[in-house]
Amino acid sequence: MTLLSVNNLAVEFATDEGMLRAVDDVSFHINRGESLGLVGESGCGKSVTALGLTRLIPSPPGRISAGEVFFESRDLLRVEPPELREVRGNEISMIFQEPLSALSPLHRIGKQMVEGIGFHRRMPQKQAWQYALSWLQKVGIPDAPGRMHAYPFQLSGGMQQRVMIAMALMLSPKLIIADEPTTALDVTTQAQIFGLIREMKQNETALLLITHDMGVVWEMCDRVIVMYASRIVESAELSELFSRPVHPYTRGLLEAIPGLARGRTHLKDIPGQVPSPLRYPSGCRFRDRCPHAFERCRTEVPGLVECAAGHWAACFLAYPDAGEL
Ligand SMILES: Nc1ncnc2c1ncn2[C@@H]1O[C@H](COP(=O)(O)OP(=O)(O)O)[C@@H](O)[C@H]1O
Ligand code: SF4
Numbered sequence: 001m002t003l004l005s006v007n008n009l010a011v012e013f014a015t016d017e018g019m020l021r022a023v024d025d026v027s028f029h030i031n032r033g034e035s036l037g038l039v040g041e042s043g044c045g046k047s048v049t050a051l052g053l054t055r056l057i058p059s060p061p062g063r064i065s066a067g068e069v070f071f072e073s074r075d076l077l078r079v080e081p082p083e084l085r086e087v088r089g090n091e092i093s094m095i096f097q098e099p100l101s102a103l104s105p106l107h108r109i110g111k112q113m114v115e116g117i118g119f120h121r122r123m124p125q126k127q128a129w130q131y132a133l134s135w136l137q138k139v140g141i142p143d144a145p146g147r148m149h150a151y152p153f154q155l156s157g158g159m160q161q162r163v164m165i166a167m168a169l170m171l172s173p174k175l176i177i178a179d180e181p182t183t184a185l186d187v188t189t190q191a192q193i194f195g196l197i198r199e200m201k202q203n204e205t206a207l208l209l210i211t212h213d214m215g216v217v218w219e220m221c222d223r224v225i226v227m228y229a230s231r232i233v234e235s236a237e238l239s240e241l242f243s244r245p246v247h248p249y250t251r252g253l254l255e256a257i258p259g260l261a262r263g264r265t266h267l268k269d270i271p272g273q274v275p276s277p278l279r280y281p282s283g284c285r286f287r288d289r290c291p292h293a294f295e296r297c298r299t300e301v302p303g304l305v306e307c308a309a310g311h312w313a314a315c316f317l318a319y320p321d322a323g324e325l
């Protein structure tokens with residue numbers, strides 16, 4: 001059953017050089033308990049998509065210029081602020097790249113966590129303290145009882161990240177949105193955090209996992225969306241996407257994973273760079289970097305087509321009249 005449904009989302013930023021469309025006509029859904037990966041290189045619009053659907057776009061300079069975001073039956077882009085706050089804290093938890101954005105600098109860790117619990121679950125203070133402490137231990141914070149009394153600035157970046165993850169997971173949300181959640185953490189802690197998120201899946205918690213790391217997607221996700229230059233260019237079930245990628249951009253991302261391509265020992269990069277949203281080329285936005293580009297790619301925009309059941313791609317080569325890649 002569908003939990004979240006994003007329809008035709010568009011987000012723009014006003015800049016000195018003009019209006020920049022960071023998210024352009026993005027539509028996707030997440031089912032209850034499903035883990036969806038959102039991948040693409042830096043600057044493709046992944047974080048802005050996450051901020052847009054939770055209405056956290058800094059405004060100005062940003063604004064949501066189109067779209068609907070249904071979470072269960074409510075359109076989050078249209079509910080009143082108190083209802084939105086309730087949904088954000090209680091039913092959707094967010095883990096960002098920057099932990100300090102989620103922690104108050106003025107309050108000790110324990111107090112912040114207990115307040116978070118008290119606000120959403122009516123739990124006696126003492127019990128809430130124990131519950132918060134148990135979550136600090138779960139995310140691998142050493143001397144957790146002592147750390148409950150620390151201020152965020154007294155913790156290292158990796159430790160702050162773990163506190164934020166504990167705060168996001170402890171309320172058993174229906175959806176976790178995690179934007180590069182473990183980038184600041186070492187490999188062992190990363191595995192521990194992903195283990196916890198996987199456990200939560202058993203309680204029907206859904207996950208939107210944003211990452212540039214295809215290896216993490218392979219470990220964690222059921223289905224994958226690939227974004228390039230503000231748009232979705234491909235989406236499919238995990239094994240379908242990894243075994244039969246259609247879009248040349250997805251193929252490039254997969255080839256860049258060490259160890260996945262047979263017989264290759266070095267990392268192959270996709271040549272060129274993601275263009276600025278202020279300077280997207282006409283037609284297919286990937287055409288400057290695409291080894292298969294042809295005339296049509298310059299003049300026409302490829303829309304998403306279903307090339308196999310549940311497998312969508314926005315490339316002329318995926319069109320039914322295109323023949324073999
Ligand atoms: N506050 C902002 N003001 C102006 N442009 C922004 C702002 N935030 C993001 N952008 C632009 O939006 C585009 C998408 O950014 P982002 O979603 O952060 O990419 P990703 O998360 O995929 O790396 C980028 O071109 C970025 O420069
Ligand atoms: S539409 Fe053309 S340029 Fe774009 S990815 Fe497909 S072949 Fe390459």
Ligand SMILES: [Mg+2]
Pocket residue numbers: 046047048179
């Ligand atoms: Mg980002």
